Amino acid sequence: MLAISSIEFRFLEQAKKAGILPVGGKILEFGEANTNRINAHKIDVCASIISIMADCAERESLLARAEILQSHTDLESRYEEAKMLYKALFGYISYTAIDLLPPAEYRLQQDLNKPFDLKTRYDVCINNGTTEHVFNQANCYEMIHNHTQAGGVMIHWTPCIGWVNHGLFHVQPGFFYDLAQANGYEIRFAKLATVAALYDLKPGGVNEDVFTAHPDLRNALACVVLRKTVDAPFKFPLQGKYSELSQYLGED
Secondary structure, eight states: OEEEOHHHHHHHHHHHHTTOSOOSOEEEEESOEEEOOSSTTOOOHHHHHHHHSOSSHHHHHHHHHHHHHTTOOSHHHHHHHHHHHHHHHHOOSEEEEEESSOOOSSEEEOOTTSOOOOSOOEEEEEEESOGGGOSOHHHHHHHHHHTEEEEEEEEEEEEEEOOTTSSSOOOOTTHHHHHHHHHTOEEEEEEEEOSSOEEEOOTTOOOHHHHHHOGGGGSEEEEEEEEOOSOOOOOOOOOGGGGGGGGGSOOO
């Protein structure tokens, strides 16, 4: 279950208010998101919609539906709430999810360990804490790249520091910088998200002094918005400190 909590929403809210999130396009989500209602990091959907959406008829319609869903305890209601948050954030014209769950009107069943082609390119591809649960990391990031149209954005949030026993993999603070360097992505927004705050995500920016000053960083997500600048095949990155070794690999 891939839930949007107050931690992830803070990241999306700040990206929205900074004018970084595209509006009105097609969304492909890698793993269908629901909302977190069950712990201290649960999200208030009505308050969240109000915070990111100007007063309008559509906002009032979303709020009316969100108020109804608050009294529902089924998982399908939480899936609907997540789509309502995306509607407020992106004003999308279409939403598609890839998941291991059985197919539905908007959901395609797909094992992310295996290559696939949906024959459509999307304005926004969202990795909502999904890739860390998939063994074939290279395939995940290549499929996200392949299904994002040039000029579109890829949004990732995934464990970076801490999050013990959460998934199969964590990324390092420099991971998305190396991925962007290899593929010509523009890094629009890059943060470490914790229960307390958002911090700038920079390679080499985390050490014991930083942990002492900000102990909440010992459990942090890497959250980024990347813009795909060119329509080109996906390239596997080298870790930044070894990038000079690429000269020995020859031409692609």
